[in-house]
Amino acid sequence: MITAVPQTDIPRPSLAPRRLSNYFEEGGRTLASWLLTTDHKRIGLLYLYSIIVYFIIAAFAAALIRIELITPAGDLVTSETYNKLFTIHGTLMVWFFLIPSVPAVLGNFVLPLMLGARDVAFPKLNLLSWYLFNLGGLMALYAVAFGGADTGWTFYTPYSSTYSHSHVVTMAAGVFIAGFGSILTGLNFIITIHKMRAPGLTWFRLPLFVWSLYSTSVILVLATPVLAMTLALMSLERIWGLGVFDPKLGGDPVLFQHLFWFYSHPAVYIMILPGMGVVSELIPCFSRKPIFGYHFIAFSSVAIAVLGFLVWGHHMFVSSESIYAGLVFSLLSYLVAVPSAIKVFNWTMTMYRGRIYLSTPFLYALGFIGLFTIGGLTGLFLAALGVDVHVHGTYFIIAHFHYIMVGGMVTAFMGGLHYWWPKITGRLYPENLGRLAALIMFIGFNLTFFPQFVVGYLGMPRRYHSYAPEFQIYNVLSTAGASILGIGYLLPLIYFIWSLKHGRRAPSNPWKATGLEWQTSSPPPKHNFHETPVVTEEPYQYSPVPEQRLIYG
């Protein structure tokens, strides 16, 4: 491919001729070799390409929403169109971007490498997951192209099952099919972690990213079937009038909310646990210190996964849920704060007296800690029965979960993508542009969503295209922030593509990081390791290194 290697001031680790055996070369460069691949690294990249497409469509819907909200009057789009826009945004972002983002892209790529394995346990099943995911995605896009659905991403009954005149069933079918992709990915990861660890890689030598992927996979396997079942029941009621949720047919609409949130609250942890895992990798590496409280962080992932199943009723405090059930769900929701705080304190302690390198991935990790903490603590406001009555259904909720999902998960995803980019592509991204993008994203994000806390607390309801004039200033700020955020996302897209051809070649371990994925070449050969690695030491054995030895682009 490329014959001339750019001259760099960094000495190569070895003088042996550069081996051309990497997963881009091996197995062929044809389209078929990608579409029929069973290589976990290629499948990870296939997921990356797909989620970028869904992200762009969903971000476009968000842009239209933000432009509409610049003025108090509903002047750009009709209320029907507005309903469809936020449904497109929510559905695509949740199921076709956030849920697969870290697990299916970064997880697929690095999990077998971290375990010292040649691939995941079931490589063909892995490819099938990608096809199911995209079959579901295309179905959802078909629904969007032919009129869209207007139920919001939550598909609440009886509106969805009885009254809506939009493509509810097609949209739900898309989510339903993609769900099976999730289940298979979860199964694949669980079995891979149980069965494919390299010799000497005991459970407590696993990188914390693996622990978080394991916890996420458990949620994927145990929760997603409930979503599938619930959406199927809703669709059957819509098509054949099966009386499950519609009171007129003897059903109960709140039952839908119970079943939907039994999946969707744990799904929030599908959308944050893998991000926490990424951050647990970044913090020790760029603080040059072993992680503080390894066991606590590992088990807090498991605790979050388990507790996450016991709190869903906090979404129904004002939906006729009984007071006693509300009390129980409120208390249990508070308990989730414990393992989350354990993680935050342990990351902070890891940095304490470390040798800090303010590299791009580390900036994202820092951003994650701050934004996740704000998102998590405002979650406690919402878990309080009394406060929730006041802020339920307002922009306070919107701000809260965007701090978790965008401020948390997307930030972690960007951090992880920068961190493993040299491993994935064999190229370094431009470091200074990277830092700049991280900063722009942080500023843009806060400007977008912090005003929404305020305007929500003041009482602006979500899901309306017009609002009271006194809320305009907050909405203008928010839209301005969203434009900055957009630049923050566009910039990495541009320099990542640029780096594929023009970036400096990456050595096998540019960050001097521990972990088996850094012991193979960049990009790795098709079967990851030329010989199976043997693990003899504890994870995160970092010590300070002189500045010039970390390699930046």
Next chain:
Amino acid sequence: MIIPTKIYFRVWLALLLLLVLTWGLAQVDMGRFNPIAALTIAVLKMLLVILFFMHVRYNKPITWIFVAAGFVWLAIMIDLTLSDYLTRNAVPPTLHHTWQHGAWPAPSKEGP
């Protein structure tokens, strides 16, 4: 591990038999025992499928743990959902007092 075909065949016959039994019992009105009978048969069928068709009977303890986890999670879903439905009409004493003195209108007993 290879399981002889005749075991699958017997399990299949047993499932068909239970199906006939379900239909038969549906013809008889047993009052409140209707759901109990139907659910007992359903559980039996489920056990046959899980133990034999899904090979759980022949598997290692770790498989049993994963299967058990599935049921524990199902129990969580049903229990906590019922924690709402079974206490819908229960009113905390203080609130009851408030309603009696007319500060708030009490919710109607009819339900939504």
